[in-house]
Amino acid sequence: MALSKRIFIFYFFFVALCGYFMVHLFSEQVYPSVRQTTEETLVDTANFLAEVVSFDLQDDKITPEYLQKRMESYQARDPRANIWGIEKNDVSLHIYITDSEGIVVFDSRNQAVGKDYSKWRDVYLTLRGQYGARSTTEALSSDPTVMSSTMYVGAPIYQNGEIIGVLTVSKPSHTTDAYIASAKAELTFFAIILLGTSLLLGAILSWWLGVSYRKLIDYASKLGKGEREVPPKFYGKDLNVLTSTLSNLRAELDGKEYIENYINTLTHELKSPLAAIRGASELLQNDLDPKTAQRFLHNIDREGARLQNLIDRVLHLSMVEKKQTLEVREPLHLSKLIDEVLSSYSVIITQKSLQVEIDIAPDLRFLGDHFLMTQALSNVIHNAVDFMPANGLLSITAEVIDNAIILQINNEGPQIPDYALSRLYERFYSLPRPDSGEKSTGLGLNFVKEVIALHHGKMRIENRMKGVNVTIEIPLGDSSIKPH
Known part of the structure; x- marks a missing residue:
């Protein structure tokens, strides 16, 4: 399972669990609080009413009929109250009064007068100077089919500091259920909003982490394959530091491998010209006729030039291979680049009487490095010209396909042997020229491949019926102009 999904699932269960406990805890607190x-x-209320009736009770002047009429008028009242959005259209207090023995002398419902309530906690404890209260489940007076918990609270009635009776006030809990339900509904609504918002933020965070880590993994994978890739940028320091660390590590590993490979291959390639120079110099120490001495001096000069060319090519290739991206990208006209390169080989083209056909739109351009592209195209065209026989045809065409330039350089000449096709990009691997039989440094095509890769392009070399064709694909870039 992807890391982002695991993070989201963990985050989901964590938020859901926190939300559940929050709602549950609050719900558990709402009912007791109400x-x-x-x-x-x-x-x-009970203490106030107890004080009101105390004088009547102590003089035995309690008039049940009068109190009953007042309670009936009270119960008939319509408060028309809107309490936090909940309508209250009736009153629900129940009142009864007992004497010092716990005998009911007044009941607002006119049902319990004369009954002994001395054992009920509200009466029993209040008569003994304690706080008397009880909760009893009973049927509602308005609807006997509905059972509700009713809270009873007693207040002492005093005469000269002594308790002569108890006034109890009760209220059924169903009258507060609407407020509890409203609070729960509001709490649940906000909990759902909070949960949804948290999950949305969690999903965005998980998606961002997933995308970031996929970019990082893709970047690390390409680095492992030796591909050039621009380091991805992230919001946050840690991932950028990790990206930079991977880049530095890859650079260090490449540097060590690069040096080791170059030492081995360069040492091998230097042996031949150095051996020729040393042999010629040893022979020149003997008495030789001027013609022979001149021939050996020419050999030393030729091998020295070969060494210089090899060193220059190695330096150019090492410079390109160490680049991860192009420092400079400017609009380049492909037709002008080709003309510039062909002009440097005009002498050999004339000497071999070669035909050159160019089919490139003059306004076709792309973003790139002028120096590197000139060097790369120069290597390709140099190879094409070197392997062509006299009166051969060199064809250079370009077209735009899928927002990329497809450049094809085709020469008439000998085909590349099958055994050599897979080794063309190897360092220091070269085929002998048909005219002279000499080999080049074997670094040119490797250099071309690296330059094209820096431009995010591709190249391939394949045999055709009358020669060899080189195809170079280069993205146009944002500032390119497509030909009409």
């Missing part, structure tokens, strides 16, 4: 508030209100 009951506590209700009980506190009942305590105030």
Whole structure:
């Protein structure tokens, strides 16, 4: 499973678990809190009413009929109250009064007068000077089929500092259920919004991490294959540091391998010209006729030039191979580049009476490095001209396909042997020239391949019926102009 998916799943379960416990904990706290508030209100109400009726009770002047009429008027009231969006259209307090023995002397429902409530906790504890309260599940007076928990709170009625009775106020819990349900609904709504927002942010974070790590993995994979790739940029320091570390590590490994390979191959290639120079110099130390001495001096000069050419090519190739990207990218006209390169080989083209056909739109251009592309095209055209017989045809064409320039350089001449096709890009590998039988440094095509890769292009070499064809594909780039 992808890292981003694992992060998202973990984040999802973590947020969901936190959301569940938050809602559950809050729900568990809402009901007790509402009951506590209700009980506190009942305590105030009971004590106030106890003080109101205390004088009547102590003189045995409690008039149940009068109180009953007042309670009926109270119960008939319509408060028309809107409490936090919830309509309240009735009143629900139940009141009863007991004497010092716990016998009910007044009941707002007119159902319990004369009954002994001395064992009920609200009456029993209050008569003994303690806080008396109880909660009982009973049927609602308005709807006997509905059971509800009812809270009873008692308040002492005093005469000369002594308790002569108890006034109890009760309220069914169903009257507060609407407020609890509203609080739960609002809490659930915001919890869902919070959960959705958290999951969206988590999904975005997981997606960003997934994309970033995929870029990093892709970059590391290309580095491992030795491909050139521009280091990806990330938002955040850590991933950029990791990218930079990978780039530096690849550069160090490439540097060590590069030096080792070059020491081995360069040492091998230097042996032949050095041996020729040493042999000629040893012979020149003897008495030789002027003609022979001149021939050996010519050999030393030729081998010295060969060494110089080899060193120059190695330096150019090493410079290109160490580049990861082009420092300079400017619009280049392909037709002008080809003309510039062909002009440097005009002498050999004339000597061999070669025919040159060019089919390139004058306004075709791409983004690249002028010096490197000139050197690369020079190597390709030099090889094409060297292997062509007299009166041969050199054809250079270009067209735009899928936003890329397809440049083809085709020469008439001998085909490349099958055994050599797979080794053309090897360093120091070269085929003998048909005219002289000499070999080049074997670094040219390797240099061309590296330059084309720096331009994010491709190249291939293949035999054709009358010669060899080199195909170079280069992306046009943002500033290119397609031919009409």
